[in-house]
Amino acid sequence: MFISKVMTKNVVTIDKDADISTAQEKLSKHGIRHLPVVNENDLLIGIVTDRDIRSALPSSQSTDKDSIAKIASSKVEEIMTRSPISISPLDTIQDALLLLQKNRFGALPVVDDQGKLIGIISTRDLLREFIEVLGLNDPGTLLCLLVEDKIGQMKKIVDAVSEEKISFGSILVSRYWEEGKRAVFPYLLTQNIGPLKTKLKNMGCSLLDPMDWYRDSHPK
Amino acid sequence: MKKTGFLYDERYLLHDTGPNHPEKPERLKAIYRGMEDAGLLSKLTLFQADPADMKWIETIHSKEYIDRFETSCRSGITVFDYPDNQMCAKTFETAVLAVGGVIKAAQKVISGDLDNVFCAVRPPGHHAEHGSAMGFCYFNNVAIAARYLQIECHINRIAIVDIDVHHGNGTQHAFEEDPEIFYYSIHQHPTFAFPGTGRAFESGNGPGTGATRNYPVLPGYGDNEYHGLIQRDLLPVLEHFSPEIILVSTGFDAHVDDDMSDITLSTQGYSRLMERIVALAELYAGGKVISVLEGGYCLERLPELAANHVKILLNQ
Ligand SMILES: [Zn+2]
Numbered sequence: 001m002f003i004s005k006v007m008t009k010n011v012v013t014i015d016k017d018a019d020i021s022t023a024q025e026k027l028s029k030h031g032i033r034h035l036p037v038v039n040e041n042d043l044l045i046g047i048v049t050d051r052d053i054r055s056a057l058p059s060s061q062s063t064d065k066d067s068i069a070k071i072a073s074s075k076v077e078e079i080m081t082r083s084p085i086s087i088s089p090l091d092t093i094q095d096a097l098l099l100l101q102k103n104r105f106g107a108l109p110v111v112d113d114q115g116k117l118i119g120i121i122s123t124r125d126l127l128r129e130f131i132e133v134l135g136l137n138d139p140g141t142l143l144c145l146l147v148e149d150k151i152g153q154m155k156k157i158v159d160a161v162s163e164e165k166i167s168f169g170s171i172l173v174s175r176y177w178e179e180g181k182r183a184v185f186p187y188l189l190t191q192n193i194g195p196l197k198t199k200l201k202n203m204g205c206s207l208l209d210p211m212d213w214y215r216d217s218h219p220k
Numbered sequence: 221m222k223k224t225g226f227l228y229d230e231r232y233l234l235h236d237t238g239p240n241h242p243e244k245p246e247r248l249k250a251i252y253r254g255m256e257d258a259g260l261l262s263k264l265t266l267f268q269a270d271p272a273d274m275k276w277i278e279t280i281h282s283k284e285y286i287d288r289f290e291t292s293c294r295s296g297i298t299v300f301d302y303p304d305n306q307m308c309a310k311t312f313e314t315a316v317l318a319v320g321g322v323i324k325a326a327q328k329v330i331s332g333d334l335d336n337v338f339c340a341v342r343p344p345g346h347h348a349e350h351g352s353a354m355g356f357c358y359f360n361n362v363a364i365a366a367r368y369l370q371i372e373c374h375i376n377r378i379a380i381v382d383i384d385v386h387h388g389n390g391t392q393h394a395f396e397e398d399p400e401i402f403y404y405s406i407h408q409h410p411t412f413a414f415p416g417t418g419r420a421f422e423s424g425n426g427p428g429t430g431a432t433r434n435y436p437v438l439p440g441y442g443d444n445e446y447h448g449l450i451q452r453d454l455l456p457v458l459e460h461f462s463p464e465i466i467l468v469s470t471g472f473d474a475h476v477d478d479d480m481s482d483i484t485l486s487t488q489g490y491s492r493l494m495e496r497i498v499a500l501a502e503l504y505a506g507g508k509v510i511s512v513l514e515g516g517y518c519l520e521r522l523p524e525l526a527a528n529h530v531k532i533l534l535n536q
Contacts, residue, residue, distance in 0.1 A: 139302070139347070139354055139389070139415030165303060190304050191347075191355040191386065191414040192242055194479030194517065210412055211440045 003096060004089035006129050007110045007119035013038045016045060016077040023076050024053050034107040036117050037080050044109050044117045046080035053079065086111045089118060093129060096121050135169025140189040144208040145200065149182045156203060157184060164196045183208055222507065224533045225328055225337035226264040227321045228252055232342045235315070236308035238298065242480065242517040243343065243356040251340050251513070254523025260530055265334060269321030269341075272364070277319055279367040280360050280394050285351045289315075289358060301353040315343055315358040322365040322512055329465070329508050330373045336501070336509040336533045338470075340526070344514040346388030346469045347415060355386065355415055362469050362512050363394040366401050369465060376400050379463035379505075381454070381497055382407070384471020384514040385481040387418025387434065391469065397428040402461045404454060406446065408474070408481045409436040433457055442476060442484030443492070450496045458500055465508040466501045468494075472516025472525045480517050490525055494532045509533065 014023050014035045023035055027050050037046035056079045057071055058064070087096055087108045096108060100123065107122035131137065147153040154173070161168065169187040176183045188196070197207060233245035255261050277286060292300055293312035300307050318341040325337040345362055347355030362380060369375045380395075382388040382405040395401040403424075410416045424432035435449055458466075476484040485493075501509045511533065516522055 136416060139417075141414045141416075142412050144412075167303065189302070191480070192304055193414070194242060195240070197479060209440060211438060 001092055002089065003087055003091050003093065003110055003121055004119070006093060006125050007089070007121040008125060009119050011036060011109075011117060011120045013117065014048065014076055016075065016080065018076050019073045020053055020056060020076060020079065021072040023048055024050075024072075027053070032122075034109075034120065034122065035076075036084075036109045036120060037076060038117050042116045044084070044086060044111050044115060046077070046082050047084040047109060048076050048080040049106070052081070084109060087121065088113070093126065097126060100126075133170060135187050135189070138169050138189055139191070140169045140187050141191065141193045143186050143188060143193070143197070143200075144210045145184045145186070146176060146206045146208040147182055147184055149180050153182070154184070157186065157200070157205065160196065160199050160203060161186060161188065164199065166190045166192075166196060221263065222335040222533060222535045223333070224264055224530065225325060225334040226255065226261075226266050226530065227269065227325050227337060227339040227341065228266060229268045229317060229321060231269070231317055232314060232321075232340070234308075234310040234313070235342050236310065237306040237356075238308075241306050243515075245342070246519055247516065247522060248340050248342055250519045250522040251526040254525070254527040255530060257523060258527035258531070260527060260534070263534055263536070264530065267324065267328070269317045270324055271313070271316045272320035272323055274316075276323060276364050276368050277316070277359055279371070280350065280363045281348070282351045289353065300358075302355075304355055305353045305358070307358075311343070311358065318343060318345070318361050319359050319364050322361045322510070323368050325510050325512075326365045326369055326373070329510055330369070330375075335507050336498075337511065338526070338530050338533060339510065339512045341513055344471075345512070346382060346384060346391050346471075346514050347386070348390045349393060350390075354390065356515075357390065360390045360394065362388075362467050362514075363391045365510065365512070366395070366467055370400060375464050377461060377463045378402070378465055378467065379404065379458055379461060380467045380469060381405075381458075382469035382471075382514075383474070383493060383497075384469055384516075385474035385478070385483050386414050386471065386515060388469055388514070389415050389417045392418070392422065392432055392434075395428065396424050396432055397426045399424075399427050399431045402431045402433070402458070402463065404433045404435075404457065405469075406435045406437060406449065406454070408483050409438050412439050413481055431461075437483055439482035440484060442474075443486055443489035446485060446489055446493055450493065455496065455500060459504070462504045463501075465505050465510070466497060468497060468509060468511040469514045470511045470516075470529065471514035472518070472522060475516070475518060475521050475525065477521050478516065478518040480515065487521070487524055487528065491528045491532060494529055498532055498535075
């Protein structure tokens with residue numbers, strides 16, 4: 001839920017006076033795409049990305065060796081984004097998802113209230129967290145249910161699952177294109193799904209054929 | 221007619237999963253009745269199990285896990301690792317007998333006493349991992365037998381074809397880095413079915429890259445999809461690997477009447493699938509097939525499915 005729990009804490013950083021080729025080496029050595037730039041007090045002053053470096057360097061067709069060497073030895077400070085958008089350890093994963101999407105970033109530096117860099121959160125961290133939230137690493141079965149869009153439907157489903165002594169890995173509720181209906185996707189940590197399916201059907205809950213989603217897709 | 225073995229042991233009924241559990245002793249009774257009703261018992265070589273030597277179980281499972289399983293079992297605990305795994309005081313012994321039975325089947329096929337064999341064992345095995353029980357499985361019978369064949373019988377190319385409707389995560393993980401043991405699984409797509417592994421991009425690691433193949437089938441599909449993938453994929457892939465023996469993880473839970481999955485394989489569809497596997501074994505593996513029961517929970521369908529399966533092995 002909170003950024004502090006999901007972020008990468010050992011951040012690879014760079015000095016503003018380092019040259020661009022050093023930054024490029026650091027990125028490829030660590031297999032990353034973002035280098036926060038910090039000063040001697042660990043305060044975040046900028047960020048440089050692999051894209052910044054690629055657009056600073058001349059294209060590979062260029063034959064002017066001197067100008068390539070000159071650009072490669074220019075300073076990170078010249079190409080970094082100053083005062084980059086950052087996020088607080090007390091912000092949430094939801095904040096990060098929206099902020100990354102809005103700005104089309106791949107990562108956000110995490111700073112404390114003094115402005116000190118304490119971590120970085122990337123789409124990679126969020127993917128890992130999303131896999132965790134969905135319970136994809138736990139053995140289970142996904143049910144696809146269609147219910148009336150009215151109060152009390154979820155309770156019925158949860159009660160039925162509990163009566164079968166099955167635990168939840170996750171549950172997703174989604175809009176359905178048919179009006180007045182909701183699609184519910186419980187991910188259940190069991191192989192023994194038969195009796196529960198029968199029970200849900202008898203309760204009037206329709207089991208959504210996942211292939212309907214595939215074949216019919218959403219309405220225009 | 222082939223010399224086909226049938227491993228059946230009354231002691232496999234002693235693994236008691238309690239009331240309302242689908243993996244129940246009645247499954248084996250239904251299978252036995254299927255053989256009886258089809259008049260197959262006299263044509264088969266029946267044999268019983270011997271307990272497995274623990275050293276073979278240790279080729280797949282950690283010592284810590286084996287001890288924990290034995291201790292939990294003897295202490296009277298009835299749920300092990302996951303709520304799915306219901307057990308009784310006899311479960312450990314039964315699991316050791318299941319492994320031992322399949323090893324005995326392997327010995328009989330390698331020595332030439334039998335051409336092929338169907339092992340009606342409980343508990344099943346393909347979900348059992350190195351250090352945990354999962355999905356009604358405790359010891360991975362097929363994986364252990366494959367290691368036995370590899371180490372004791374010096375067989376260098378072993379194919380495991382897993383036709384249970386669920387992915388055999390335990391078997392895949394055991395041989396993911398082993399180029400000598402090819403794991404091929406056809407199962408309901410892991411987004412919709414237990415245990416959530418077996419995606420098409422899982423294809424082995426390191427030296428075993430390419431020796432794992434997963435073919436997920438979407439819910440609602442059945443005979444046509446299976447038939448197509450056998451022709452397009454299973455046959456050429458296994459022809460290329462050219463196994464010396466084929467082990468089949470036989471689950472009957474992809475049948476349309478089995479409520480454990482949404483795959484709609486018919487009784488004929490099952491026969492067609494097995495016919496192709498046996499034909500493949502005939503071509504490359506001198507006909508050597510060891511088929512081992514995994515899932516399959518529809519008591520009404522199990523007799524005919526198992527009888528048809530064995531008729532194909534008998535080449536009757
Ligand atoms: Zn199964």
